[in-house]
Amino acid sequence: MGKLEENKLQKKNRLMDTAFSLYTTKGIVRTTISDIVEKAGIAKGTFYLYFRDKYDLEEKLIVRKSDELFRHALEYSGYAGKTAPEEKLIALIDDILLQLKNDPHLMRFISKNLSWGVFRRAIIHSEVDYAAVFESIFETQPTDRKTLEIEVYTVLELVGSTCHTVILDSDPVDMDTYLPYLHRAILAILRSFREDPPVRPVSA
Amino acid sequence: MGKLEENKLQKKNRLMDTAFSLYTTKGIVRTTISDIVEKAGIAKGTFYLYFRDKYDLEEKLIVRKSDELFRHALEYSGYAGKTAPEEKLIALIDDILLQLKNDPHLMRFISKNLSWGVFRRAIIHSEVDYAAVFESIFETQPTDRKTLEIEVYTVLELVGSTCHTVILDSDPVDMDTYLPYLHRAILAILRSFREDPPVRPVSA
Amino acid sequence: MGKLEENKLQKKNRLMDTAFSLYTTKGIVRTTISDIVEKAGIAKGTFYLYFRDKYDLEEKLIVRKSDELFRHALEYSGYAGKTAPEEKLIALIDDILLQLKNDPHLMRFISKNLSWGVFRRAIIHSEVDYAAVFESIFETQPTDRKTLEIEVYTVLELVGSTCHTVILDSDPVDMDTYLPYLHRAILAILRSFREDPPVRPVSA
Amino acid sequence: MGKLEENKLQKKNRLMDTAFSLYTTKGIVRTTISDIVEKAGIAKGTFYLYFRDKYDLEEKLIVRKSDELFRHALEYSGYAGKTAPEEKLIALIDDILLQLKNDPHLMRFISKNLSWGVFRRAIIHSEVDYAAVFESIFETQPTDRKTLEIEVYTVLELVGSTCHTVILDSDPVDMDTYLPYLHRAILAILRSFREDPPVRPVSA
DNA sequence: GATGAATGAGCATTCATTCAT
DNA sequence: CATGAATGAATGCTCATTCAT
Numbered sequence: 107m108g109k110l111e112e113n114k115l116q117k118k119n120r121l122m123d124t125a126f127s128l129y130t131t132k133g134i135v136r137t138t139i140s141d142i143v144e145k146a147g148i149a150k151g152t153f154y155l156y157f158r159d160k161y162d163l164e165e166k167l168i169v170r171k172s173d174e175l176f177r178h179a180l181e182y183s184g185y186a187g188k189t190a191p192e193e194k195l196i197a198l199i200d201d202i203l204l205q206l207k208n209d210p211h212l213m214r215f216i217s218k219n220l221s222w223g224v225f226r227r228a229i230i231h232s233e234v235d236y237a238a239v240f241e242s243i244f245e246t247q248p249t250d251r252k253t254l255e256i257e258v259y260t261v262l263e264l265v266g267s268t269c270h271t272v273i274l275d276s277d278p279v280d281m282d283t284y285l286p287y288l289h290r291a292i293l294a295i296l297r298s299f300r301e302d303p304p305v306r307p308v309s310a
Numbered sequence: 311m312g313k314l315e316e317n318k319l320q321k322k323n324r325l326m327d328t329a330f331s332l333y334t335t336k337g338i339v340r341t342t343i344s345d346i347v348e349k350a351g352i353a354k355g356t357f358y359l360y361f362r363d364k365y366d367l368e369e370k371l372i373v374r375k376s377d378e379l380f381r382h383a384l385e386y387s388g389y390a391g392k393t394a395p396e397e398k399l400i401a402l403i404d405d406i407l408l409q410l411k412n413d414p415h416l417m418r419f420i421s422k423n424l425s426w427g428v429f430r431r432a433i434i435h436s437e438v439d440y441a442a443v444f445e446s447i448f449e450t451q452p453t454d455r456k457t458l459e460i461e462v463y464t465v466l467e468l469v470g471s472t473c474h475t476v477i478l479d480s481d482p483v484d485m486d487t488y489l490p491y492l493h494r495a496i497l498a499i500l501r502s503f504r505e506d507p508p509v510r511p512v513s514a
Numbered sequence: 515m516g517k518l519e520e521n522k523l524q525k526k527n528r529l530m531d532t533a534f535s536l537y538t539t540k541g542i543v544r545t546t547i548s549d550i551v552e553k554a555g556i557a558k559g560t561f562y563l564y565f566r567d568k569y570d571l572e573e574k575l576i577v578r579k580s581d582e583l584f585r586h587a588l589e590y591s592g593y594a595g596k597t598a599p600e601e602k603l604i605a606l607i608d609d610i611l612l613q614l615k616n617d618p619h620l621m622r623f624i625s626k627n628l629s630w631g632v633f634r635r636a637i638i639h640s641e642v643d644y645a646a647v648f649e650s651i652f653e654t655q656p657t658d659r660k661t662l663e664i665e666v667y668t669v670l671e672l673v674g675s676t677c678h679t680v681i682l683d684s685d686p687v688d689m690d691t692y693l694p695y696l697h698r699a700i701l702a703i704l705r706s707f708r709e710d711p712p713v714r715p716v717s718a
Numbered sequence: 719m720g721k722l723e724e725n726k727l728q729k730k731n732r733l734m735d736t737a738f739s740l741y742t743t744k745g746i747v748r749t750t751i752s753d754i755v756e757k758a759g760i761a762k763g764t765f766y767l768y769f770r771d772k773y774d775l776e777e778k779l780i781v782r783k784s785d786e787l788f789r790h791a792l793e794y795s796g797y798a799g800k801t802a803p804e805e806k807l808i809a810l811i812d813d814i815l816l817q818l819k820n821d822p823h824l825m826r827f828i829s830k831n832l833s834w835g836v837f838r839r840a841i842i843h844s845e846v847d848y849a850a851v852f853e854s855i856f857e858t859q860p861t862d863r864k865t866l867e868i869e870v871y872t873v874l875e876l877v878g879s880t881c882h883t884v885i886l887d888s889d890p891v892d893m894d895t896y897l898p899y900l901h902r903a904i905l906a907i908l909r910s911f912r913e914d915p916p917v918r919p920v921s922a
Numbered sequence: 923g924a925t926g927a928a929t930g931a932g933c934a935t936t937c938a939t940t941c942a943t
Numbered sequence: 944c945a946t947g948a949a950t951g952a953a954t955g956c957t958c959a960t961t962c963a964t
Contacts, residue, residue, distance in 0.1 A: 114948075135339060138933060149950045154935070222475050222482065255482050260472060260495055267471035268464060278459050290505070291464055294498035301494070318923080342958060353925040358960075522927075543747060546954060557929045562956070631883060663890050668880060668903055675879035676872060679835060686867045698913070699872055702906035709902070729945090750937060761946040766939075 118156045120146045122170070125163050130211035134164055171216055172228040175202055180234065185243075192296050194243045196289060199265055207273050207281055217270040222259050257299045261292055322360045324350045326374070329367050334415040338368055375420055376432040379406055384438065389447075396500050398447045400493060403469055411477050411485055421474040429466060461503045465496055526564045528554045530578070533571050538619040542572055579624055580636040583610055588642065593651075600704050602651045604697060607673055615681050615689055625678035633670060665707045669700055730768045732758045734782070737775050742823040746776055783828055784840040787814055792846065797855075804908050806855045808901060811877055819885050819893055829882040837874060869911045873904055 124146040128137040139160055143150045157163040179185070183201035185194040206213040229236045244254055265288070271277050272284045328350040332341040343364055347354045361367040383389070387405035389398040410417040433440045448458055469492070475481050476488045532554035536545040547568055551558045565571040587593070591609035593602040614621040637644045652662055673696070679685050680692045736758040740749040751772055755762045769775040791797070795813035797806040818825040841848045856866055877900070883889050884896045 117949085139935090140933065150934090150952095151936080151950055152948080155948070159934080223479075252483070256488065256491055259475075259482050260468070260491065263471040263475075264464070264468045264495075267467040271463075271467075278463050279456070284460065287460055287464065287503075290502040291468075291499045294502035295495045298494040298498035299491075321924090343960090344958065347926095354927095354959090355925055355961080356923085359923075363959075525928085547956090548954070558931095558955090559929055559957080560927080563927070567955085631887075631889075660891075664896065664899055667883075667890050668876070668899065671879040671883075672872070672876045675875040679871075679875075683835075685835075686871050687864070692868065695868055695872065695911075698910040699876075699907045702910035703903045706902040706906035707899075725944095751939090752937065755947095762938090762948095763940080763946055764944085767944075771938075 117148060117152060121148060121153060121156060122163065122167055125160070126167055126171075126215065127211075129164065129167070130215045134160060168216070168224055169228055169231050171212060172224055173232045173234070175205060175212075175216065176228065176232070176236070177234060178202075178205060180239065191244045192293055195261065195296070196292060199261075199292070200285075203265070203269055203273075203281070203285070206269060210274060213270070213273050217266065217274070222262060225262060253299065257296070260295055264288075264291065264295070321352055321356060325352060325357060325360060326367065326371055329364070330371055330375075330419065331415075333368065333371070334419045338364060372420070373432055373435045375416060376429070377436045377438070379409060379416075379420065380432065380436070380440070381438060382406075382409060384443065395448050396497055399465065399500070400496060403465075403496070404489075407469070407473055407477070407485070407489070410473060414478060417474070417477050421470070421478070457503065461500070464499055468492075468495065468499070525556060525560060529556060529561060529564060530571065530575055533568070534575055534579075534623065535619075537572065537575070538623045542568060576624070576632055577636055577639050579620060580632055581640045581642070583613060583620075583624065584636065584640070584644070585642060586610075586613060588647065599652050600701055603669065603704070604700060607669075607700070608693075611673070611677055611681075611689070611693070614677060618682060621678070621681050625674065625682070661707065665704070668703055672696075672699065672703070729760055729764060733760060733765065733768060734775065734779055737772070738779055738783075738827065739823075741776065741779070742827045746772060780828070780836055781840055781843045783824060784836055785844045785846070787817060787824075787828065788840065788844070788848070789846060790814075790817060792851065803856050804905055807873065807908070808904060811873075811904070812897075815877070815881055815885075815893070815897070818881060822886060825882070825885050829878070829886070865911065869908070872907055876900075876903065876907070 121142060125137070125142045128141055128145065132141075137160065139153055140150065142160070142163075143153050157166070179198045179201040183197045185197035185201075188194045188197055206216070240254065240258055244257075268284070268288060269281070272279065272281050325346060329341070329346045332345055332349065336345075341364065343357055344354065346364070346367075347357050361370070383402045383405040387401045389401035389405075392398045392401055410420070444458065444462055448461075472488070472492060473485070476483065476485050529550060533545070533550045536549055536553065540549075545568065547561055548558065550568070550571075551561050565574070587606045587609040591605045593605035593609075596602045596605055614624070648662065648666060676692070676696060677689070680687065680689050733754060737749070737754045740753055740757065744753075749772065751765055752762065754772070754775075755765050769778070791810045791813040795809045797809040797813075800806045800809055818828070852866065852870055856869075880896070880900060881893070884891065884893050
């Protein structure tokens, strides 16, 4: 990479890091572009070379941060060493929750966004082949691809939404207290997907 | 109620209804107080007689709308006619999901907020005694109050977060397809709470 | 007119007068809205209550100023006392040129705009019935309405474009020197319209 | 011309052509230097090697375009074949008007500038000896140099200002309809300059 | 209480200009 | 010569808030 290219990347990263810090401190609504560039020590015009507005920057941050989160879990959770798919999934989830617990700023930022939509976007932009990962986890299972997607979706949403309040506010209980219940709930859900599939669609 | 009192309430209601319409259409960030009063046909100064700012109005809207949602479910879901607690809870949930499915604007507005925090606020401000309701549902169960709270919390978060994407985007599947899976997942969670409680808190 | 209405009009007028002064001094391109409001001693937001931007204000100024110009000529030129239509028209024109000569700022501002397009807009917005005026001037003449329009157009454009350089730069000669030539040219044009009308349209 | 020299000229020309296209499309005020260099595919810094700012470029464009206009008329109008001075002048004018009619962009650009001031500048910068041309046209006439200048000025302004609206907006009539009237008016003006010169200067 | 004209701090955004490469 | 990333002063514009009527 040329010196110029390197410098460009550095500026962009400095803006993203500064923005992340401000977004999680003051909230994105109360953060102005002036705040970001001033704190980053970069000229205002430079911001517009890299981002359309503060929401464009936010989106790029979400993708980056959630990808980092998943990559860490894949690398350090030791999920591959587990045998049962449920254990693998829980290992991944626990690693992510642990990361979030140790970084409340990241938690606050990602929580609203740790959802199916963002997960999908992160998947698309990431170098990691998530589809392959999840299929490898459940490979021994006789479920079809679509049902697997619904399953992952259900667990992901449960984890994402519960961990928000629990980690940030310790409400209704703190995370250490909640985790066993969450594990049970996840296992119960996974088991429910191994039973006979539901047949009757409910119409409105 | 005197005519004056009535007129006051009317103005406040008109502002809330108009704001709701704008919040769900343009988003609260892009909605200005000028937008609201102009569309409502009310003078700008009058806004400040009733609300501190647009976020104050939003909060009051959340409380009102979620209370309406729950009250409708309590009145029309027929949950009281069911015998098993699980059936009662699912009857309530289904009624709420049906309301949201039929009112995507309400869904969009409430979804981010159909969470534990808001639920608690709605409980506090409501005339309905929710604690009593939930205790009556699970009255036959030997679980203690705190575990019951965790249980309701878990189910509520699962429902709230999954229904958002499903109803608004039919992603990963549409609501009618998803509902049976959701029912199963809820039942599985409820069952898991009837098993021996977890004992080993996991430390970070 | 209520006190409030009066105050509003006063503010709008102060903005227009200040803008006129700046437009003719620095040019509209180099005049900023900040300049205008600052010099007028009015808050910036107030500007936007009355004008969309500085070009909207310019347009409103053009209409107002050209109307004032014509009205003065109609009232003070003594054109009505003349007998021949040519003399009436020249009386009007001379009055306008005199006004412009005595107010170079107005000249600079109006000159680019003393044209058919603006004349038409001024006519539309004015309380003066210009069509009636011109028909009264040429009433004894057997020309049709359309030819009359072309005639007025031709004279107006000649006067408008020549007077600009002559008055502002005394180039190629000063106004007093030029006026007799202009009178002759106008009379010649008017006479040419009294001859047999041209018949052969020239195609491109 | 060396290859380097050629390349330089090419860049300058590309900038001028692109700017002309943008000036006549969006207007010079709304055209930015960034627009020009981007559309021309040339680096921003390069602009400043050839022009001080966009108005400097505009001025150079005016000179170039009006010179092209006159040179074409001198070469192709066949004016030299006419005998009477009036016919020569009208031949030149008609050729110019025809060029403008066939190139409304050029018309829009040059119109505001087809005036005495620009004419003078074009004369100065051009390789054509305009003074000689006009003297040759009117050579048989006993008028002095200054009167000749006033005469040309008057006709030029009349043509320039009338053709603008007529060509661009066909208002008050289209060009083909107007041309015969314009010819008559020009002839009338020329004739008026052959009469006894005016003697009484009008004072303000 | 109700109004809406006026305010001006505050912010986003642009863009001519520079200069290291 | 040519480049284009970086700059930051300049400017347009918004909009919550006030207050005289």
